[in-house]
Amino acid sequence: MTNTPETRTLVIERELPHPPEKIWRALTEGPLIEQWLMKNDFQPTVGHRFNFRATPAPNWDGLIDAEVLIVEPNSRLSYVWSSMGLDTVVTWTLMPTETGTRVRMEQSGFSIEKSSDVYYKGANWGWQKFIDNLEQVLGGSN
Amino acid sequence: MQVIADRIFKALSDPTRRAIFEHLSRDGEQTVHALTDRAGVSQPMVSKHLVALKRAKLVRHRRDGRETHYSAQPQALAPLVDWITHYGAFWRDRFDQLENLLNRMDK
Numbered sequence: 001m002t003n004t005p006e007t008r009t010l011v012i013e014r015e016l017p018h019p020p021e022k023i024w025r026a027l028t029e030g031p032l033i034e035q036w037l038m039k040n041d042f043q044p045t046v047g048h049r050f051n052f053r054a055t056p057a058p059n060w061d062g063l064i065d066a067e068v069l070i071v072e073p074n075s076r077l078s079y080v081w082s083s084m085g086l087d088t089v090v091t092w093t094l095m096p097t098e099t100g101t102r103v104r105m106e107q108s109g110f111s112i113e114k115s116s117d118v119y120y121k122g123a124n125w126g127w128q129k130f131i132d133n134l135e136q137v138l139g140g141s142n
Numbered sequence: 143m144q145v146i147a148d149r150i151f152k153a154l155s156d157p158t159r160r161a162i163f164e165h166l167s168r169d170g171e172q173t174v175h176a177l178t179d180r181a182g183v184s185q186p187m188v189s190k191h192l193v194a195l196k197r198a199k200l201v202r203h204r205r206d207g208r209e210t211h212y213s214a215q216p217q218a219l220a221p222l223v224d225w226i227t228h229y230g231a232f233w234r235d236r237f238d239q240l241e242n243l244l245n246r247m248d249k
Contacts (some may be wrong), residue, residue: 005171008226010226010229010230010233012230012234012237014196014237014241016240017240018244018247022244022247023240023244026240026243026244026248032243032247035239035243036236036239036240036242036243037236037239037240041180059231062227086225088229089247103237103240104235107233110225110226
């Protein structure tokens with residue numbers, strides 16, 4: 001394949017002192033998801049299309065388009081996560097340990113090829129953060 | 143990439159220039175006159191700032207009769223926005239909230 005866009009993956013792992021069954025509930029029950037992530041109309045059914053809804057920001061409607069890809073109870077959950085023209089896939093993996101569960105969140109599909117368009121929108125979305133960073137970087141310089 | 147980023151940081155290091163750029167980003171194309179009314183500095187100063195922003199490719203201009211119109215080029219900020227970093231911070235925060243929820247669920 002030529003022109004396959006290069007993609008990057010974000011991985012965050014944490015070990016939590018709770019059983020997989022309980023974490024699974026927090027990942028798959030709408031009212032619980034809302035308490036730690038965002039408002040949603042999630043259903044644990046492969047092919048279900050839904051939205052995560054955040055508070056709209058300037059130049060961002062706060063909507064994330066999603067579609068359930070994988071549902072393996074207490075073990076693996078995956079959905080499409082599309083926002084602002086950036087299409088990614090979020091995959092949760094739960095691995096039982098002696099004291100709880102190793103939770104792995106993988107977000108993949110950050111495409112380098114598409115970056116110019118995405119960056120354009122992201123620049124607006126991330127404006128305030130950018131300003132904060134800028135001021136930190138600049139420190140006391142004038 | 144770093145050279146470009148440096149140039150953008152430098153162009154936006156001045157609060158007046160930053161305000162002009164933010165104003166153009168938010169409200170769209172503006173004439174130098176309109177920008178001067180808002181900027182609180184003289185028109186020659188505004189023009190000087192616009193030249194600096196133009197050099198960093200943060201704005202572009204078009205002439206229309208006697209007026210020059212400026213518009214923001216927010217995609218010029220591209221080298222500064224990193225989605226991986228952005229989502230990294232986002233998910234770490236959500237993990238914290240997930241942990242809080244799980245602790246509450248115990249009760």
